[in-house]
Amino acid sequence: MKSVKRYFGQGLGYLLFIAFIGYFSTEPGITNLPADQALIKFTFIHAGKRLVPCVKRSAEEMADLPPQLRRDMTCSRERAPLQVEFEIDGKMVYQAEIPAKGIKNDLPSPVYQRVNVPVGRHHLQVRMRDNVTDKGFTYTAEKAVVFTPLQVLIIDFDEINKEFTFK
Amino acid sequence: MINPKQHRDNLLSRFLVAIQHAGKRLFQIAEGLADTAFGSQNNPFYYLGGLTFFFLIVLVVSGFYLYFFYEANIEGAYASIERLTHEQWYFGGVMRSMHRYVSDAMVLTMVLHMLRRFFNDRYNGGRSFSWITGVPMLWIVMIIGLLGYWLVWDKQAQFIVVRSFEWLDWLPIIAEPVSRNFLTNEDLTNSLFRLVMVTHLGLPLFLLAAVLLHTNRLHKPKIIPPTQLAAGTMLALLILCLVKPALSQAPADLSLAPGFVHLDWFYLAAYPLVIIWPLGVVWALIGGGTLILMSLPWLPPRKPDPVADVDLASCSGCNLCVLDCPYEAIRLVPRSDGHPRYRLEAQVSESKCVSCGICTGSCPLSAPFRHTDRFKSAIEMPQAGVQDLRDKILEAMKGLSAGKRIIIFGCNYGIDVTRLEHAGAVGINLECIGMLPASFIDYALRQGADGVFITGCRMGDCYHRLGNQFLLQRLDGERKPKLSRRVTRERIGFSLAAQADQKKLLSELELFYRSLPSSDAVEDARHMQKGHKSE
Numbered sequence: 001m002k003s004v005k006r007y008f009g010q011g012l013g014y015l016l017f018i019a020f021i022g023y024f025s026t027e028p029g030i031t032n033l034p035a036d037q038a039l040i041k042f043t044f045i046h047a048g049k050r051l052v053p054c055v056k057r058s059a060e061e062m063a064d065l066p067p068q069l070r071r072d073m074t075c076s077r078e079r080a081p082l083q084v085e086f087e088i089d090g091k092m093v094y095q096a097e098i099p100a101k102g103i104k105n106d107l108p109s110p111v112y113q114r115v116n117v118p119v120g121r122h123h124l125q126v127r128m129r130d131n132v133t134d135k136g137f138t139y140t141a142e143k144a145v146v147f148t149p150l151q152v153l154i155i156d157f158d159e160i161n162k163e164f165t166f167k
Numbered sequence: 168m169i170n171p172k173q174h175r176d177n178l179l180s181r182f183l184v185a186i187q188h189a190g191k192r193l194f195q196i197a198e199g200l201a202d203t204a205f206g207s208q209n210n211p212f213y214y215l216g217g218l219t220f221f222f223l224i225v226l227v228v229s230g231f232y233l234y235f236f237y238e239a240n241i242e243g244a245y246a247s248i249e250r251l252t253h254e255q256w257y258f259g260g261v262m263r264s265m266h267r268y269v270s271d272a273m274v275l276t277m278v279l280h281m282l283r284r285f286f287n288d289r290y291n292g293g294r295s296f297s298w299i300t301g302v303p304m305l306w307i308v309m310i311i312g313l314l315g316y317w318l319v320w321d322k323q324a325q326f327i328v329v330r331s332f333e334w335l336d337w338l339p340i341i342a343e344p345v346s347r348n349f350l351t352n353e354d355l356t357n358s359l360f361r362l363v364m365v366t367h368l369g370l371p372l373f374l375l376a377a378v379l380l381h382t383n384r385l386h387k388p389k390i391i392p393p394t395q396l397a398a399g400t401m402l403a404l405l406i407l408c409l410v411k412p413a414l415s416q417a418p419a420d421l422s423l424a425p426g427f428v429h430l431d432w433f434y435l436a437a438y439p440l441v442i443i444w445p446l447g448v449v450w451a452l453i454g455g456g457t458l459i460l461m462s463l464p465w466l467p468p469r470k471p472d473p474v475a476d477v478d479l480a481s482c483s484g485c486n487l488c489v490l491d492c493p494y495e496a497i498r499l500v501p502r503s504d505g506h507p508r509y510r511l512e513a514q515v516s517e518s519k520c521v522s523c524g525i526c527t528g529s530c531p532l533s534a535p536f537r538h539t540d541r542f543k544s545a546i547e548m549p550q551a552g553v554q555d556l557r558d559k560i561l562e563a564m565k566g567l568s569a570g571k572r573i574i575i576f577g578c579n580y581g582i583d584v585t586r587l588e589h590a591g592a593v594g595i596n597l598e599c600i601g602m603l604p605a606s607f608i609d610y611a612l613r614q615g616a617d618g619v620f621i622t623g624c625r626m627g628d629c630y631h632r633l634g635n636q637f638l639l640q641r642l643d644g645e646r647k648p649k650l651s652r653r654v655t656r657e658r659i660g661f662s663l664a665a666q667a668d669q670k671k672l673l674s675e676l677e678l679f680y681r682s683l684p685s686s687d688a689v690e691d692a693r694h695m696q697k698g699h700k701s702e
Binding site: 110 | 200203204267271272326330333336343344346350399400403404407411413421422424428429433439
């Protein structure tokens, strides 16, 4: 009788063990994105203009340099932060100043922003300024998009054509 | 009080002790139930580390089978696993399910193993090495698991990849967001899948090496569970594989975000926080948690006990203490005193010794009947030597009045035997019951005790790993130094019990007390013995 009880206890122990594993290996699920929404990823990498423009060296300055360092232009490393704005249907959803990466602030500035939108038609506007001299924005773009459930739209910046892309 | 020998009187100490006390009680209840069902030889709680290693082996074996059918490319990843799952459900599907559930079981036993070590205060001092080598293994297991889920390339994989890199990108050391490599389906490459697969296959080798390191300072580590427990666990998991086979979710598609995702909580418990909390806060929680775990052995700093001391004049280099040290803290080295007869001497490693005193119990010179001016064992704890133990026995005998007289030996981590209320019994606590030399039982009986009752941690769960097992073997004559044959076993009671088992212990003590012959009978027997001797 005692061994029957022991086997029953063992069976119960193993049952609890696999029930715990079986359940928590898939449940409870979570909602990553509600089914009535779409996702915009506003992301690009762009290097701001140099904070101090490059200057041509004079002949005297060139002569003072060792031969291997004689380049005719001298440039500061630090780059301007990006001014970025993103509007959906006229409402600002993202506005930021993105500093240049790197210890010397000499690397491109990265932007990566997730924005959820309800499905349906929306008017998108993006703007970016990459220098400290302009008053307005250097690059702007806008587009009307009809979003379907769970659709992912990528707003990127094409460095070759120097324009925002929507894909 | 979990560790009475160390001073822990500040707020942090009290907080830790309160948590440990509560957790220990919970574990003891579960372990007690498991002891009843499985027996101490197969109690899964006593083999959590061993089960984890066993699951790792099963993972490697099942993983190799899956590897032969897996196609590490964008098109083939999802499709090959689907084919294996459905077209070869009777074996390939079962192997896939087994691979998954065993990996979950491994996380479960790892976490329980860690919690149990913490609640039982078995992670500091000489044990801190095992603790700090164990914490990074959690990270390695998590990374292996996440890479494994990536290979399935379903919606859960997409969720993991995108969210993981977004989480990683928060770190300021990342110059360009890694997440930008997973924006569209066109960004993916076949070589990426091959890289992930190779990493998923290679990291377990690091894990195996880490296990070796983790158990490096342990004598006879329990890295393989008993056959019955291993078989039972595998059978249970096999049933789970058949009842609820592991299935893929919808295929990954970077142009469509995962909506509702079924999560494996053993690996992805932090991911809901990645969605709802600022990423920096999640990093603080996970990173800070890891740092706290790593530094726990020193939180708060404790004053270590003196380590075992070798009396070179007495040590013969017999090797018994080396064989019995559960932490491999003793080794034999060439003698430093040029002894004419003995070539070797015992040497104690200060960093490995946890001051358990088991070596005292194993030393043949821990014999109280010796006539010597300076009664000392060849190896003993400076704070609890054999002279001290002999004095305690004599003191205890003075406190026992007429009637049946019992001396109880207990340990600092089981039930406090000095507080047991039983007429005719006096308790003596030791650091570990394994430090009780068998000859001291004989000594106590010869000093007038009618019985010796021994308790300590539950079998299989000794605070100092093997102390209770070694003492029992010495009493049974299976381990040196053995109990003298002149001692009748009826006069020795043995009941291993955790702090939660006080009622059980008291009832067994009462049974033992009743089973002893009455004092009058004992006295008569003594007189008869003396009579026989004089004749």
